[in-house]
Amino acid sequence: MHFSPENPFESVDTIMREVRHGAFVRYVHANGASLFFFSVYWHMGKALYYGSYAEPRQALWRIGIAILLTMILTAFIGYVLPWGQMSF
Secondary structure: OOOOOOOHHHHHHHHHHHOOOHHHHHHHHHHHHHHHHHHHHHHHHHHHHHOOOOHHHHHHHHHHHHHHHHHHHHHHHHHHOOOOHHHO
16 A cells, blocks of 8 residues: 555655556545546436335435435535644
């Protein structure tokens, strides 16, 4: 592993510049996370359009909303966790 929690910004810079395909892996990770959330929102929109929240599936809908909120909370915590400019 090339990441060091003692100096995270220098570690990311090292990964981007010195590790083979490091920049590619970083960009795939960032875009993959965005694509994942886009897919979740697309799925939720489709469920709203088709009325999947209606009577026989109300419990399933509530569980899905709980999973969505957990994902949003996890993404937010992961975004503000680094102690740097983004945290302020």
